Amino acid sequence: MAATAQPEGATHALNGEHGGESRAKWKYMDTLLSRDRTFTDDNAFEPGEIPINNITNARVLVIGAGGLGCEILKNLALSGIRNIDVIDMDTIDVSNLNRQFLFRESDVGRPKAEVAAEFVMKRCPGCKVTPYVGKIQDKDDDYYMQFTIVVCGLDSIEARRWINATLVGMVDMSNADSLKPLIDGGTEGFKGQSRVIFPTMTSCIECQLDMHAPRAAVPLCTLATIPRQPEHCIEWAHIIKWEEERxxxxxxxxxxEHITWLYRKALSRAEEFNIPGVTYSRTQGVVKNIIPAIASTNAIVAASCCNEAFKIITASAPYLGFPVDGTNNYMLYTGDSGVYTYTFEHQKKDDCPVCGNLPKDMSLDPDSTLQELVESLAERPESQLKKPNLRTEAKSLYYSTPASLEVSTRPNLKRKLAELLSDGEVIAVSDPAFQIDFQYIARFPGVKQ
Structure with a gap:
């Protein structure tokens, strides 16, 4: 095959100095970016200095330094990204070492973000990784505005929803730089997914909640009154008793020591209601939201996320979620029976509470109680709320928090919805974990308006 001619300036990038450092170790990446691409948009990709500069100057935020996050950090650093920030609030546990390969036994007890940053910078000289040990909620819009792309390797739906709402809220139509692409990866056992979101332009995480199985979590009112499962007792100890006593x-x-305390409280609660099944390991699993993890699945999904990040930054190939109608933005992977991937378009929802502007109809039984409605919010794919607060324009229906409002609104839980709502009335539902209000229109089938 004949050699492809290099654009003017590319030779300098390949063989000389670029940005004050030798380009020798980026030879193959530079070669890739210095040639015409078959499937690129001619108006978006100009081979040579521009994509090379873009990858060199990009600043990427990685949220999560666990099994998926370690793979993502490694891939980004080896793909030529020089400026990476990583956020994680956890410390390293012995159980992490079988798949979170940036950590060693001597690192147990240390913050994941710090150790991961040190390891990557040691192995990839010239790459700067800035760690932050804490929650994503600790940072404001100005912090997130610094980044070219945000890549998530989280195991928490709540955290995904928070960063999604934050990035959507940051978009200023008069400032193109305010739109920060969000790449999200997730794994569970032999299955996983990656997706690309352009806030306000394409389907967001809130639009896509129907792709997640409802959480096992239940509303606070159920935990505080009549638990039915061992998980209810554990969540009661976790959410209510810890707050009351510690x-x-x-x-x-x-x-x-903390897990043992929660286990004993949960066991006492379970014995009171004759509920079997509360064990130390189950307590640990519920509190830490432990899900099965396989290193090979993490590697595949992380590779997909970083591949999309590279393509977006350099425009060197079509990427998931290109913000036009009919473009695939979601990749599903399953490895439990062979290796299979499937990409499709998850469409933007007009009634999405984050990126849409229309309230969602909610079909209700007028004879059901408010408590039944509150409990259903934990299982609805579009909400999955653990501590919901409900109100209408005229009155407060129920508040899970703070405790003073919970006590004052608790009597409403036993009342029928027909006593509290009228057909067509708008209900605002919020949760302390999120920055958004969900808007629902109460609909009583068969009731004349």
């Missing part, structure tokens, strides 16, 4: 202590889910 609110001055920060719960450390890696501390055996």
């Amino acid at each position: 609110k001055d202590d920060v719960l450390d889910t890696d501390d055996p």
Whole structure:
């Protein structure tokens, strides 16, 4: 095959100095970016200095430094990304070492973000990784505005929804730089997914909640009154009793003493209601939201996420979620029976509470109680709320938090919806974990308007 001619300036990038450092170790990446691409948009990709500069100057935020995050950090650094930030609030546990390969036994007890940053910078000289040990909620819009792309390797739906709502809220139509692409990866056992979101332009995480199985979590009112499962007792100890009896202590889910305390409280609660099945391991699993993880699945999904990030930054190939109608933006992977991937378009929803502007109809039984409605919100694919607060324009229906409002609105839980709502009335539902209000229109089938 004849050699492809290099654009003017590319030779300098390949053999000389670029940005003050030798380009020798980026030879193959530079070659890739210095040639015409078969499937690229001619108006978006100009081979040579421009894509090379873009990849060199990009700043990428990685949220999560666990099994998926370690793979993502490694891939980004080896793909030529020089400026990476990583956020994670967890510390390293012995159980992490079988798949989170940036950590060693001597690192147990140290923050994941710090150790991961040190390891990557040691192995990839010239790559700067800035760690932050804490929650994503600790940072404001100005912090997130610094980045070219945000890549998530999270195991928490709540955290995904928070960063999604934040990035959507940051978009200013008069400032193109305010739109930060969000690449999200997730795994569970032999299955996983990656997706690309352009806030306000394509389907967002809130639009896509129907792709997640409802959480096992239940509303606070159920935990506080009549638990039915061992998980209810554990969540009661976790959410209610810890706050009542140890609110001055920060719960450390890696501390055996803390888990033992929760286990004993949950076991006592279970015995009171004759509920079997509360064990130490189950307590640990519920509190830490432990899901099965396989290193090979993490590697495949992380590779997909980083591949999309590289393509977006350089425009060197079509990418998931290109913000036009009919473009695939979601990749599903399953490896439990062979290796299979499937991409499709998850469409933007007009009634999405984050990126849409229309309230959603909710079909209700007028003879059901408010408590039944509150409990259903934890299982609805579009909400999955654990501590919902419900109100209408005229009155407060029920508040899970704070405790004073919970007590004052608790009597409403036993009342029928027909006593509290009228057909067509708008209900605003919020949760302390999210930055958004869900808008629902109460619909009583068969009731004349």
